[in-house]
Amino acid sequence: MERFRSALSFLETRKPDIPVLAARPHAAGRAARWFVKNFPGEVAYAYKANSSVFLIGALYGAGITQFDVASLAELEDAATIPGVRLHFMHPVKSRTAIRRAYHEFGIRCFALDTEDELDKIVEETMTAEGPAKDLELFVRVSVPAKNSRIPLERKFGISGAKAAKLLVKTRLVADELGLTFHVGSQTTMPDSYVTGLEEIHKLIVKAGVVVDAIDIGGGFPSRYTDSEPAPLSSFIDVIKAGVDKLPVTEHCRVICEPGRALVAEAESLIVRVDARRGDELFINDGGYGALFDAAMLGFVFPVKLLRTGVETEPLKPFELWGPTCDSIDRMKGPFLLPQSVREGDYIEIGNLGAYGRALSGGFNGYGRYEEIILLDEPMYSMYADDDEQRQSKA
Ligand SMILES: Cc1ncc(COP(=O)(O)O)c(C=O)c1O
Numbered sequence: 367m368e369r370f371r372s373a374l375s376f377l378e379t380r381k382p383d384i385p386v387l388a389a390r391p392h393a394a395g396r397a398a399r400w401f402v403k404n405f406p407g408e409v410a411y412a413y414k415a416n417s418s419v420f421l422i423g424a425l426y427g428a429g430i431t432q433f434d435v436a437s438l439a440e441l442e443d444a445a446t447i448p449g450v451r452l453h454f455m456h457p458v459k460s461r462t463a464i465r466r467a468y469h470e471f472g473i474r475c476f477a478l479d480t481e482d483e484l485d486k487i488v489e490e491t492m493t494a495e496g497p498a499k500d501l502e503l504f505v506r507v508s509v510p511a512k513n514s515r516i517p518l519e520r521k522f523g524i525s526g527a528k529a530a531k532l533l534v535k536t537r538l539v540a541d542e543l544g545l546t547f548h549v550g551s552q553t554t555m556p557d558s559y560v561t562g563l564e565e566i567h568k569l570i571v572k573a574g575v576v577v578d579a580i581d582i583g584g585g586f587p588s589r590y591t592d593s594e595p596a597p598l599s600s601f602i603d604v605i606k607a608g609v610d611k612l613p614v615t616e617h618c619r620v621i622c623e624p625g626r627a628l629v630a631e632a633e634s635l636i637v638r639v640d641a642r643r644g645d646e647l648f649i650n651d652g653g654y655g656a657l658f659d660a661a662m663l664g665f666v667f668p669v670k671l672l673r674t675g676v677e678t679e680p681l682k683p684f685e686l687w688g689p690t691c692d693s694i695d696r697m698k699g700p701f702l703l704p705q706s707v708r709e710g711d712y713i714e715i716g717n718l719g720a721y722g723r724a725l726s727g728g729f730n731g732y733g734r735y736e737e738i739i740l741l742d743e744p745m746y747s748m749y750a751d752d753d754e755q756r757q758s759k760a
């Protein structure tokens with residue numbers, strides 16, 4: 367894969383006709399190093415956020431060898447990484463997926479949030495000698511999503527008396543019993559983790575079970591133009607405090623599964639302006655492509671006009687339209703760009719490494735990308751200050 371100093375230096379020699387996914391593996395590596403160093407437990411990467419081999423390689427190189435997979439297809443891919451430990455954390459899995467995961471791929475770790483799913487797991491992992499004796503089963507608990515851009519609580523999770531009953535039943539068949547929750551993606555303040563850990567605490571007491579592992583899920587934030595989260599260290603502080611109070615032994619594993627926070631700043635998109643109509647720009651990728659979150663959820667990603675000589679020009683708010691024929695293929699922004707932006711210009715759209723490439727489809731014949739590696743810094747970072755501090759102390 368070709369490497370360039372920056373998006374601008376890439377455009378000095380090339381005028382791409384299709385959008386370009388520009389990965390910054392060093393940024394993924396830095397985020398992974400931060401989590402491995404600061405999280406009080408094990409770090410598993412949520413594979414769904416971005417499965418670029420360059421980013422996975424950077425995460426792995428930085429010490430992340432556990433991955434949370436959501437489907438058989440992800441599992442098949444992730445299983446090719448040497449020495450990985452995979453967690454199948456989707457609470458609803460097909461029987462085929464459970465069977466193949468356990469018998470073919472050696473997966474022992476599964477999430478569930480109903481008795482039906484527990485029964486499925488027990489049935490499909492049956493061996494010639496009887497029920498599997500090595501299952502690591504995580505009961506997914508529903509916790510309130512506060513300050514989250516993408517709450518997940520309505521879809522998955524169990525709570526109250528039903529959860530306590532499921533914990534007791536799961537304990538009977540699990541070698542390792544765990545509890546897990548997800549506070550919702552892009553959670554900008556740490557208090558959701560306080561509430562999540564309090565819920566877990568209450569449930570452990572109510573069920574009266576011995577717990578071997580706590581998985582606090584993902585949800586850690588990244589920076590966007592319309593979202594300035596609390597520092598990640600404040601998340602770690604409340605997680606440490608909450609975990610310390612749990613009625614579990616010192617051998618209890620603590621795991622997190624960040625997706626967004628590890629890769630968001632590690633990929634940009636370079637798009638071309640194919641038409642300008644007033645303050646509306648028609649670009650060559652959109653809501654059916656890597657800009658799904660901008661179109662469907664209103665995320666405002668950072669933007670930069672890739673033309674020299676515009677640095678001092680006043681900025682003006684623009685709206686973006688994607689290339690398909692659909693009227694919902696619209697990114698309202700506002701995206702602030704120099705007022706002279708025109709047809710033929712290229713724009714870097716930053717920090718969409720999480721769920722950008724992962725969500726892109728091929729509607730209207732789009733969905734093809736060139737790929738490059740960039741060596742410069744991401745447009746926004748949750749980690750750059752930390753790196754600077756480290757370097758200045760060295
Ligand atoms: C079970 C599970 N773990 C981890 C993640 C990653 O979440 P995030 O990208 O918000 O860190 C998700 C995202 O949907 C998830 O469903």
